[in-house]
Amino acid sequence: GENVEQHPSTLSVQEGDSAVIKCTYSDSASNYFPWYKQELGKRPQLIIDIRSNVGEKKDQRIAVTLNKTAKHFSLHITETQPEDSAVYFCAASGGDSSYKLIFGSGTRLLVRP
């Protein structure tokens, strides 16, 4: 089955700096890669997603890149703000056509004012 690894586990940046979180996946058949932001005790919130037929996608300060050959994808947040502080999860699905999402281990992002 699919296995998703995520790094780093914690990330502390100064407000205004950029943050990058990286994930790798094992199933080359996976074709959908969402990123979620989760605050304590709340449901994960989808912030951006990318499909395997696209190499990069951007939405304002957030971008995701995908390298299918290397089987890794990354989340880039520019001009970070304190409200970006949360836990971020990457995920992958589609390898077995079931739509089930397999999550990475999470990255705790702290943006220092």
Added chain:
Amino acid sequence: GAVVSQHPSWVICKSGTSVKIECRSLDFQATTMFWYRQFPKQSLMLMATSNEGSKATYEQGVEKDKFLINHASLTLSTLTVTSAHPEDSSFYICSATYRGREKLFFGSGTQLSVL
């Protein structure tokens, strides 16, 4: 957008009792629902996949007799934690999708505490 409602949001129970958690899709027909468990400061771990009218498919290591999943209609799935023990205390969260859509819609989660 698609809305998934999950109840209760938190529950405290005594060891040995059973707890039922409901997950409803409010404005779409959920052909597939997923149940996840999340321990503090950890990731979401997939427990099982349920398709309407079919038996749930459990992930390796998840006891199907302990975590009973029913998906009897296109808008409702239930997770029953039977004979709950303190180690079952966790945040349980459901998600749903409909045919042809890989994007999942999450419920608000249920914090279960077993005393």
